[in-house]
Amino acid sequence: MLHTPPLTLYIHIPWCVQKCPYCDFNSHGQQQALPESEYISHLLDDLAEDAKRVGTRPVHSIFFGGGTPSLFSAAGIERILNGVRERVNLTPDAEITLEANPGTVESEKFRAFRQAGINRISIGVQSFQQDKLTALGRIHDTDQARHAAGYAHSAGLNSFNLDLMHGLPGQSVEDALSDLRQAIAQLPPHLSWYQLTIEPNTLFASKPPVLPDDDILWDIQQQGHGLLEAAGYQQYEISAYSQADHQCQHNLNYWRFGDYLGIGCGAHGKITDSHTGDIVRTVKVKHPKGYMDLSRAYLYEQQKVAPQDRPFEFFMNRLRLLEPCPKKDYEAFTGLALHQFDAQDKLTTAIDAGLLHETAQSWQLTALGKRYLNSLLEKLV
Known part of the structure; x- marks a missing residue:
C-alpha cells in the first residue's frame, strides 16, 4: 500500500543581480526594481491553490531558493511566512531556510531575516579566492565571503550553511584545500561542498572553461574529505557535510523521497495521494511575466509518476x-x-x-x- 511521506514547502524567488555562467537554475538577472509586493501576492495565491492538494498535512520545513532570495526585504519574507501559516499547517519547529548571496546581505539584514522567522541561512560563498570568484561570475569579493559567516553567527541563527564549489577553472589541489580550510575556519554548522559541472544552456556550456583533470579532482575529493572529517564534519549526503544534529532537514526530505509543494516561477512539486495511489509531479509557469499574468494558471504542467x-x-x-x-x-x-x-x-x-x-x-x-x-x-x- 502507498503511504503518505512527510511534506515540505519550496518557495522560488527567481531574481539575482546577474546570472552566473555556470547556473542552470530558473533565475533572471535584475534589470529594474523588483516587483516584490506583487510577486508575494502571487506566491500566496499559488500556495492557496496547492494547499487544496494536501489539506491539513503538516509542513515540516520551508526553503527559499532562487535566484537570490536575500534580495527581498525582511518585511517581504515575513509577509510570505505569515501567509504560509494562514494557508498550510506549518509545524512550530519547522526548519526555515533562506538562500543568501554574500554580496546582498550585511549583519543587520541577517538579524532582520531571523526576526522575520528565518532560522537557517544558506550562503553561496563558492570560493574565497578572487580569481575564482571572478571566473564564476560572482558579484561578491573575498572579504564579503569571509564576513558572511560572521554575520550569520552574530545574528543568532540556529544554523547556517556555506556553499563551496571545487573543480573550478584553473584550480589546483592546494587552491581547493585552501578554500576548504577557510570555510572550516568560519565554523559553519553545515557545509555543502560540490564539484562544478558544466550544464546545458549555460554560458559555460557555450564557452567551456578549462577544468581540472580527473586525477586532480580525485585528489581534491579525497584530501578534502579528510580535512572535513578531521574538523568534526560528518558526510551524510554525496555533497553535504554537517556537525552533529545540523543536517539540512529540507534536503533530507527530498532525498528520502518525501513530498513537497513548490510555489513560484518554475518551482517543482511532488505530492502523494494514498487514497488514489497516485504520485503527482507539478511544475509552475517558469517566466516571471507569465507567472504573474492573472489571465493564466500558475500550474504549467502536472504528471503522474508511472x-x-x-x-x-x-x-x-x-x-x-x-x-x-x-x-x-x-x-x-x-x-x-x-x-x-x-x-x-x-x-x-x-x-x-x-x-x-x-x-x-x-x-x-x-x-x-x-x-x-x-x-x-x-x-x-
Whole structure:
C-alpha cells in the first residue's frame, strides 16, 4: 500500500543581480526594481491553490531558493511566512531556510531575516579566492565571503550553511584545500561542498572553461574529505557535510523521497495521494511575466509518476544519502513490492558489483558505490 511521506514547502524567488555562467537554475538577472509586493501576492495565491492538494498535512520545513532570495526585504519574507501559516499547517519547529548571496546581505539584514522567522541561512560563498570568484561570475569579493559567516553567527541563527564549489577553472589541489580550510575556519554548522559541472544552456556550456583533470579532482575529493572529517564534519549526503544534529532537514526530505509543494516561477512539486495511489509531479509557469499574468494558471504542467518509473526515482534520490535505506520505506513510498518491475534483480546486480551493501532490513552505499554513484544508478534503470 502507498503511504503518505512527510511534506515540505519550496518557495522560488527567481531574481539575482546577474546570472552566473555556470547556473542552470530558473533565475533572471535584475534589470529594474523588483516587483516584490506583487510577486508575494502571487506566491500566496499559488500556495492557496496547492494547499487544496494536501489539506491539513503538516509542513515540516520551508526553503527559499532562487535566484537570490536575500534580495527581498525582511518585511517581504515575513509577509510570505505569515501567509504560509494562514494557508498550510506549518509545524512550530519547522526548519526555515533562506538562500543568501554574500554580496546582498550585511549583519543587520541577517538579524532582520531571523526576526522575520528565518532560522537557517544558506550562503553561496563558492570560493574565497578572487580569481575564482571572478571566473564564476560572482558579484561578491573575498572579504564579503569571509564576513558572511560572521554575520550569520552574530545574528543568532540556529544554523547556517556555506556553499563551496571545487573543480573550478584553473584550480589546483592546494587552491581547493585552501578554500576548504577557510570555510572550516568560519565554523559553519553545515557545509555543502560540490564539484562544478558544466550544464546545458549555460554560458559555460557555450564557452567551456578549462577544468581540472580527473586525477586532480580525485585528489581534491579525497584530501578534502579528510580535512572535513578531521574538523568534526560528518558526510551524510554525496555533497553535504554537517556537525552533529545540523543536517539540512529540507534536503533530507527530498532525498528520502518525501513530498513537497513548490510555489513560484518554475518551482517543482511532488505530492502523494494514498487514497488514489497516485504520485503527482507539478511544475509552475517558469517566466516571471507569465507567472504573474492573472489571465493564466500558475500550474504549467502536472504528471503522474508511472508505477514502472517509481523504483528508479526512489533510488535516484535515496542513494544520495550515506545512511542505510530501510526496505520498508521503498514499499511504503512507492507502493510497490520488490518483485515488481525487476527491482530486486537490479539491486542484486549492484550488490554483486560491490556498489551496495544489503541486510535483511536495508540497503546502503558502499565506499565504491559512493565513488561511482552514476554507474550504480545506471544499473537500476
